[in-house]
Amino acid sequence: xxxxxxxxxxxxxxxxxxxxxxxxxxxxxxxxxxxxxxxxxxxxxxxxxxxxxxxxxxxxxxxxxxxxxxxxxxxxxxxxxxxxxxxxxxxxxxxxxxxxxxxxxxxxxxxxxxxxxxxxxxxxxxxxxxxxxxxxxxxxxxxxxxxxxxxxxxxxxxxxxxxxxxxxxxxxxxxxxxxxxxxxxxxxxxxxxxxxxxxxxxxxxxxxxxxxxxxxxxxxxxxxxxxxxxxxxxxxxxxxxxxxxxxxxxxxxxxxxxxx
Amino acid sequence: xxxxxxxxxxxxxxxxxxxxxxxxxxxxxxxxxxxxxxxxxxxxxxxxxxxxxxxxxxxxxxxxxxxxxxxxxxxxxxxxxxxxxxxxxxxxxxxxxxxxxxxxxxxxxxxxxxxxxxxxxxxxxxxxxxxxxxxxxxxxxxxxxxxxxxxxxxxxxxxxxxxxxxxxxxxxxxxxxxxxxxxxxxxxxxxxxxxxxxxxxxxxxxxxxxxxxxxxxxxxxxxxxxxxxxxxxxxxxxxxxxxxxx
Ligand SMILES: Nc1ncnc2c1ncn2[C@@H]1O[C@H](COP(=O)(O)OP(=O)(O)OP(=O)(O)O)[C@@H](O)[C@H]1O
Ligand SMILES: [Mg+2]
Numbered sequence: 001x002x003x004x005x006x007x008x009x010x011x012x013x014x015x016x017x018x019x020x021x022x023x024x025x026x027x028x029x030x031x032x033x034x035x036x037x038x039x040x041x042x043x044x045x046x047x048x049x050x051x052x053x054x055x056x057x058x059x060x061x062x063x064x065x066x067x068x069x070x071x072x073x074x075x076x077x078x079x080x081x082x083x084x085x086x087x088x089x090x091x092x093x094x095x096x097x098x099x100x101x102x103x104x105x106x107x108x109x110x111x112x113x114x115x116x117x118x119x120x121x122x123x124x125x126x127x128x129x130x131x132x133x134x135x136x137x138x139x140x141x142x143x144x145x146x147x148x149x150x151x152x153x154x155x156x157x158x159x160x161x162x163x164x165x166x167x168x169x170x171x172x173x174x175x176x177x178x179x180x181x182x183x184x185x186x187x188x189x190x191x192x193x194x195x196x197x198x199x200x201x202x203x204x205x206x207x208x209x210x211x212x213x214x215x216x217x218x219x220x221x222x223x224x225x226x227x228x229x230x231x232x233x234x235x236x237x238x239x240x241x242x243x244x245x246x247x248x249x250x251x252x253x254x255x256x257x258x259x260x
Numbered sequence: 261x262x263x264x265x266x267x268x269x270x271x272x273x274x275x276x277x278x279x280x281x282x283x284x285x286x287x288x289x290x291x292x293x294x295x296x297x298x299x300x301x302x303x304x305x306x307x308x309x310x311x312x313x314x315x316x317x318x319x320x321x322x323x324x325x326x327x328x329x330x331x332x333x334x335x336x337x338x339x340x341x342x343x344x345x346x347x348x349x350x351x352x353x354x355x356x357x358x359x360x361x362x363x364x365x366x367x368x369x370x371x372x373x374x375x376x377x378x379x380x381x382x383x384x385x386x387x388x389x390x391x392x393x394x395x396x397x398x399x400x401x402x403x404x405x406x407x408x409x410x411x412x413x414x415x416x417x418x419x420x421x422x423x424x425x426x427x428x429x430x431x432x433x434x435x436x437x438x439x440x441x442x443x444x445x446x447x448x449x450x451x452x453x454x455x456x457x458x459x460x461x462x463x464x465x466x467x468x469x470x471x472x473x474x475x476x477x478x479x480x481x482x483x484x485x486x487x488x489x490x491x492x493x494x495x496x497x498x499x500x501x502x503x504x505x506x
Binding site: 160162163165166167168169170171172176180181184185187 | 315316317334335337339341343345354355357358359402406
């Protein structure tokens with residue numbers, strides 16, 4: 001290894017270390033200040049809660065035995081919504097790719113539907129589907145599926161024309177063109193859409209749980225606010241943060257594994 | 261010599277809402293077994309369009325063409341259009357997979373071609389790690405992997421610098437001669453056309469039809485690079501140059 005390369009690697013490592021350090025340090029700092037302000041009665045802990053109390057609340061919820069259940073409910077609903085969104089948006093994107101006319105016809109509707117705040121559909125969902133899990137999952141799917149369709153179908157449409165031509169020269173069928181060119185050249189876009197979908201599905205599920213539920217983290221937060229237990233509300237939020245971090249890291253590792 | 265393709269009075273126009281472009285009007289010519297035929301013409305005169313029609317990609321034209329029995333054409337596009345997520349070997353066998361000829365014998369044939377033409381150590385490499393000349397060779401091997409007896413080459417060397425271009429045109433010439441393949445090559449490079457071809461077909465400006473056809477007869481014809489040194493080279497060059505320019 002040359003001197004310059006060594007120097008470069010040293011600088012590079014130092015920079016990476018610095019970034020990690022600041023990230024962790026700033027989180028600790030904020031939590032520390034929050035904790036101190038609470039301890040010395042600068043803020044009203046009834047309204048703001050504070051880190052150690054949140055931690056204790058979470059531990060207690062665990063011990064009482066129903067936190068795992070709530071987490072599982074929310075996580076399960078999120079995953080179901082996530083998979084349905086993924087499958088549906090890839091299938092619809094394929095359909096739109098195959099039919100240019102259909103794609104042109106529904107394009108304005110997609111855009112309009114996309115900008116509609118889906119939470120407004122909540123009451124309708126509850127009346128149509130019922131005050132149950134299904135409504136919650138449908139809500140999450142509605143929130144994520146349209147953006148997902150839009151980004152994947154744009155990717156499909158922009159598939160390199162020459163590569164498709166090559167396959168046609170060899171006599172490929174429509175299905176083979178999808179399999180050999182359209183889908184593989186859009187792996188990145190599909191994975192990226194999935195990344196966004198995890199977040200959107202979680203948002204949708206919590207929103208749904210606000211509207212109607214007897215369990216789940218959204219329910220926990222809503223319940224906490226109704227009985228004015230801010231410790232419970234804050235704990236719910238922290239748990240959601242952890243869940244979304246978890247989902248994100250799973251997708252990221254899948255992305256790395258795919259190497260695209 | 262056997263006629264393997266006859267093109268009869270082809271007409272082609274591109275129509276869109278901004279108007280009509282007539283690309284080809286009254287194009288006719290014949291192709292004979294084993295020859296290297298170059299089609300030359302100015303940029304935008306309709307060369308790629310001709311190959312798109314003959315290869316069956318474009319079915320929206322008038323007139324007709326006919327291959328002799330048993331002719332299986334293949335086509336190497338103007339742009340290499342390789343699949344960057346696949347390895348060199350996977351790229352070259354894609355036609356075999358589609359045509360359900362993906363068996364040991366044909367895979368071995370492709371490996372043999374890759375080895376013969378200097379890509380042995382790169383079979384499992386991803387496309388983006390190759391040089392321009394290597395990519396061109398991969399694209400050619402993909403084109404001939406299905407054992408066509410006629411291939412269409414659209415500006416196969418246009419993306420390359422001058423040195424590489426000479427080298428790769430030598431390579432490709434060698435490949436098609438050794439594999440016994442008839443070639444129709446489109447180019448707008450006059451020297452290239454003379455150095456590789458048995459015949460050169462000059463197209464008119466758009467809409468294109470055949471303006472003239474030259475039999476290239478060089479004394480001691482060998483490889484394209486050597487052919488450039490033939491005494492008749494300059495003669496053909498001047499004639500073609502004038503012909504295209506008019
Ligand atoms: N899809 C298309 N829609 C409309 N016009 C087209 C289309 N493809 C080609 N043309 C027009 O038809 C004419 C012939 O195009 P073509 O690509 O066959 O030219 P070419 O001889 O291959 O040119 P070059 O040497 O630059 O590759 C051009 O004027 C071009 O603008
Ligand atoms: Mg062209």
